Amino acid sequence: MARRPLPRILSKDSAQIARTQIARSRELARTAADSATDVLHPLITISRGLRRLASAGRRRWAETPKDKRGPLLFLAASVVLVVVLAPYGPLLAVITLMAASAWQGRDRTPPAPEGPDESQAERLRAVYEALVPHFSVPEDPAPLYTHGGEWEKVVEEHEFDDTGRFGHLVIRYPAYFPDGEAVARARIEQLLTAKAGRGREYHFDWDEAGNRLTVTVLAPLPTDIAAQRFVATPGETVLGFTDPGEVQRTLPLSYGRDRRDVPPVVWRTGVRSTEPHLLAMGHPGSGTSTLLRSIALQALQHGDVLIVDGGGTGEYACLTGRDGVLAVECAPAGALASLEWAAQETERRLIAVNRARQAGDPPPGDTRRPLWLLLDRPTVFTHLAEAEHRKDPQVLLQMPLRHGRAANVTVVVAEQFDSAETLCEAVRQHTRARVVLGPAAPEQVEAVLGLPPHTTPPAQVPAGRGYARLGHGPVHRLQVPRTPDPYDDATSETDREAVLALLPPRTTPVEAITTEPAETAPPTAKAVAAEHS
16 A cells, blocks of 8 residues: 655745744844843853852962972961951851952953044044045134144044945034035045045935035945845835835845845836836946836736837847737837827726716726836837838827826836937926936936936946936935846846746747757747746
8 A cells, every 4th residue: 555645744835934933933042041141140250250260279279389288278277267267257258259259250351442543543534634625715713624633523423344444424514515516515425435445335415404424335235136026016116126224115025045125116106106107217238128027027917018129139028928918019010009009098098087987987997907018219219210201109108108197007118328319208208207227427317317316336337226216206226126038048047937937827829949958958948948847
C-alpha cells in the first residue's frame, strides 16, 4: 500500500506569518533582556568588581615570595580578627567591600571626545573661510563671517561620517543675505558641495525665518526594487520611491524572502484628481519606457490601456494581445486611428455621464472603467505627419487631455529633451504631473517641473533615477522600480520572471515558436515558453 504524502503545512502566507511572529518574539526577548540589564545594573557592577578584586588578590599572592607568605597570612588573620571583635565591624567590612567592588566594577570606557578633532576642525574652518566673501559686507559693524574668525559662532550642528566627510551641517548666516534669490542660493550650494566632497547627493534646507542653512547627505535610493504588486487602491499609481522624510506613507515590498517598507511617490488619478495627466522627460536610456511599462502593469489591474510607441523599438511587445490592452501601435496610420478612436471614446463617455446625471442615475459602468493612453515619443509621428502631409496625432490628444478627468481617461506622455519643443500646447498645459529621469541640467529640471530640485545631482545616475512633482507639490527624488522588457536579451532572469508574473493572460493565441533545446533557446522564446508553462 503506497504511503500518502504528508500535507504541506506551511504555505507562502503562513511561512510569512511565522517569520513575522519569530521576529516579534526576538524583539520581545531583546526588550526583556535590556530591561533586566537596567534593573540588575548595580548587582552586575558589584559582581564585576568582586571578580576584579579576586583576580588582583590571586595575582598579588602569586607575586609574593614563598618565605613571606606566612607573615602575610598572619597579618590577614589579625585584620579579620580585629574586624570581627570591633563593634559593627562585620557590617562596616561588608559596606567597605561593596563600595570597593562598585568602584572596581565601574565602566572604564573612555568618554567620547567632545567637539571635533583636529582634522574635522580644519574642515569646518575651511568651510567658514570659504563662506566669508558670500556672507559678509563691508558695511556690517559686527559681521558673523570674517577672515580668521571663529567658526564656532556660525556652526550650530555638525556630523562626520566614517571617512571624515560631512554628514550633517547646520550653519547660521546674516539676515541681509538674499536667501530668496535662486542665484544667490545656487552659489552657496555649489560652494558647500565642493567643500563637503563631490560624488554624493546633498539636500539643502533654507530656513529663511531663522537664517539657518541645513546641509544633509542623502543616502542613495534603492535600485534593486523589482516590479511587483504594490499595496494601492484603485486610482493610485506608484511612480517610484523616494526619501523617507519626504512622504508620510510607506509600502511593504518583497525582496526575495524579506520584506521592507519603502516610501513611495503615489500619483492619484480619476475624476477627483487635481493632476490627471502625466508628462515624463528624459534622455535616451534614462528609463522613461520603464516608467511607462510600470504604469501599464498597474493600470491593467483595474482598467484598459492603449499604447502608442513612437520609438518603434518593440519595448511594449510583451503587452500585445493581453487582456485589457486595446492596442499597441507602432505605425503612423495605426497610431492616428487609435487616437481618433480615443478622442471619440472620450466624447462618448462625456455624453453618457452627462445624460446619466441629468436623469439622476449613476454613471454607466463602461464609463467608470479607467482608460489609459500611454504615448512614448509621440513627436516622431508629428515629424512623419508633416513629411506626409497628414494630420498631427497630437491634435487628437486635446479632447482626452482637456476632458479626460471627467470621462475617467488618463494620458501619459514620455518624450526626450531633444524633441521637447515639438510637444503641442495641450500636452504642456494639461500634464500637471511631471517626471524627469536620467542626467539633466538643473535648468532642464526646472523647465519641466517648474521648480529647481533642492538636492544636488548624483555623480552616477542609474536608469530610472530622477525627480517627480505632482501638481504644485514639492519636488521629490524618484527611483522607478525595475520593469525591463522581458523579451530583451539583456534582461536578467529574475526581472524577466517578475514582469511576466504581472502580465495579464493573452486574449489571442500566440503562434507556436520553433526553438532549439532549452540550453540554446533565445530569451524571447524562453519568456514566451515561461508564460505557458
